[in-house]
Amino acid sequence: MALMKLGEAMVKESLITREQLKLALERQVIFGGRIGTNIVELGVLKEKELVAFLSRYFKIPAADPVQLASVNEEIIACISKEAAEKYKVVPFRKDRNRLHVAMLDPRSVAEVDELRFVTGYDVVPYVVSELRLLYALEKYYEVARDIRYISIFGKDEAEAVPGKDNKEQVKKVKEAFSGAREKEEIIGILISETKKIASRVAILVLKGNTLSGWKSRGIAIENAQISVDPNSVFSDVITRKNYYRGPLLKIPGNEALISILGGAPQDCLLMPIQIRDRIIALLYADNGNSAVMDASLNYINSLVTMAAYSFEIVILKNKIMEL
Numbered sequence: 001m002a003l004m005k006l007g008e009a010m011v012k013e014s015l016i017t018r019e020q021l022k023l024a025l026e027r028q029v030i031f032g033g034r035i036g037t038n039i040v041e042l043g044v045l046k047e048k049e050l051v052a053f054l055s056r057y058f059k060i061p062a063a064d065p066v067q068l069a070s071v072n073e074e075i076i077a078c079i080s081k082e083a084a085e086k087y088k089v090v091p092f093r094k095d096r097n098r099l100h101v102a103m104l105d106p107r108s109v110a111e112v113d114e115l116r117f118v119t120g121y122d123v124v125p126y127v128v129s130e131l132r133l134l135y136a137l138e139k140y141y142e143v144a145r146d147i148r149y150i151s152i153f154g155k156d157e158a159e160a161v162p163g164k165d166n167k168e169q170v171k172k173v174k175e176a177f178s179g180a181r182e183k184e185e186i187i188g189i190l191i192s193e194t195k196k197i198a199s200r201v202a203i204l205v206l207k208g209n210t211l212s213g214w215k216s217r218g219i220a221i222e223n224a225q226i227s228v229d230p231n232s233v234f235s236d237v238i239t240r241k242n243y244y245r246g247p248l249l250k251i252p253g254n255e256a257l258i259s260i261l262g263g264a265p266q267d268c269l270l271m272p273i274q275i276r277d278r279i280i281a282l283l284y285a286d287n288g289n290s291a292v293m294d295a296s297l298n299y300i301n302s303l304v305t306m307a308a309y310s311f312e313i314v315i316l317k318n319k320i321m322e323l
Contacts, residue, residue, distance in 0.1 A: 007035050009057055020044045023240070031246075034104075034130045043242040047129050054127045063102035063126040067092045068136055075099075081141045083118055087111050090128075090136040097121055102128035102136065173303070177310040186314065187215050190283065190307040194300060198269070198285035198293060200261075205281045206238065214281065221260055229253035233270060238279055243271040245297060263289040269297070271304050275312050 004012070007021045016024075016039060024038040031038065036050045045053075048065075055062040071092045078091050078099055088104035089111075099121035105111060106125035115123045128136075137143040173193055180186045187203055194201045200218035204211040209228050213221035228234045232253030237244050248254055248264045258264050268286040272279045283304055287293050 006054075006057060010039070010053060013053065015049070015053060016044050030249075037130045040129070040131065041246065042240070047131055051127060051129050051132075054129070058107055058127055060106045060125060060127050063092060063100075063128045063132075065132065068102060068128070068132065071136075071140060076140045078119055078121065079115070080118075081143070083115070084137060084141050085143050087115060088133060088137070089115065090133060090140060092126075094121070098124055100124045100126060102126050102133060104128070104130060104133050170302070174306060177306040178313075180310050180314065181317075183311065183314060184215075186307050186310045189310075190303055191215055191217055193303050194283065194285055197299070199287045199291075200285065202284045203273075203281055204284065206279055211282065219260065219284075224256075224260060226256045229256075233257070234282065237270045237272055237282060241272055241274065241277075241279060243269065243297070243301070245269050245293075257284075261286075261289065265289045267292045269293060269300065271300060273304055273308055273311075275308055275315070280311070 007016075007025065010016045011018055011021055020039070020042065024035055024042055024044070027038045027042065028035055031041075036045075036054065039045050040047050040050055051062045068090065071090070075091050075094050078094060079089060079101070084090060090102045091099050092102055093100035099119060101115065101123050103111070103125045106127050112123050112125055134143075134145045138145050173189070176189050177186065180189060191201050191203065195217045200216075202216035202219045202221045203214045204221070204224075204226070205214050206228075211226040211228060211234060213224035213226075216222060226234070228238065229252065231251060233244055233248060234257075235253065246268070247266050248258060248261070248268050250258065250264050254264070265286045265288065268284065271283045271285075273281040273283060283300070285293070285300065
């Protein structure tokens with residue numbers, strides 16, 4: 001019996017909405033890649049949520065990310081670089097004559113049979129996301145990824161557990177936000193912390209259909225006025241109330257921002273700052289027009305969330321003082 005289309009199956013399981021599927025399909029036409037990859041890039045699902053779904057959908061176990069992160073050379077050598085690149089596979093465990101392999105197409109009987117023939121092992125297929133597989137192919141076989149995949153799934157895993165020093169730093173940032181008394185102070189903290197991991201940072205205030213430059217570092221954006229074009233990256237972020245991470249496309253709607261930046265960055269981040277359900281501003285960050293961001297989305301999202309809570313507290317305090 002044929003499987004229901006993957007995107008439709010996600011909608012049926014209520015993992016995504018039909019509108020989110022439409023956005024992912026539109027993005028897939030522009031950028032290519034698997035539908036699951038585009039859904040993760042849109043911020044609709046986390047990579048681990050996608051993989052859990054794929055495992056249920058294909059009825060095949062998922063490759064363990066921890067094992068994929070530290071595969072020894074003996075196991076990697078079981079599959080040549082040519083075969084790994086051709087079949088989009090990475091071996092991660094071996095027991096006797098069985099080779100456990102993460103595959104982009106784990107249900108492809110023909111590919112599994114061919115791998116069994118070229119390796120001499122009984123190949124056991126596992127589900128893996130396109131993002132993680134391409135990361136592993138580059139790590140173990142030096143198969144270069146497109147810059148798009150580097151920006152979404154960086155060299156340092158975004159879900160890595162922070163060390164003691166990082167935890168102490170996060171604690172200090174939380175204390176700074178909680179002690180902030182003015183909006184300017186909150187924005188100062190947000191920009192300073194983001195600037196530690198991105199070379200250019202800016203805050204744009206949203207009023208109606210216009211974005212106004214507020215504060216920035218590395219970008220001359222203060223007092224800039226940008227009308228939100230329906231086809232711009234701004235409109236996409238504001239409509240979905242979710243972040244955008246990727247190249248700044250050279251389309252008419254993005255011309256104002258491209259002009260301010262002096263070019264179209266290969267990799268940039270736009271993240272909405274919300275108070276309750278209302279977007280009050282956008283955070284923009286990049287590492288210049290020709291560089292990839294090497295920063296954790298999780299950490300930047302945490303900074304934005306802390307700033308939003310801090311804004312709300314300051315607003316409430318001001319209302320109390322006005323009574």
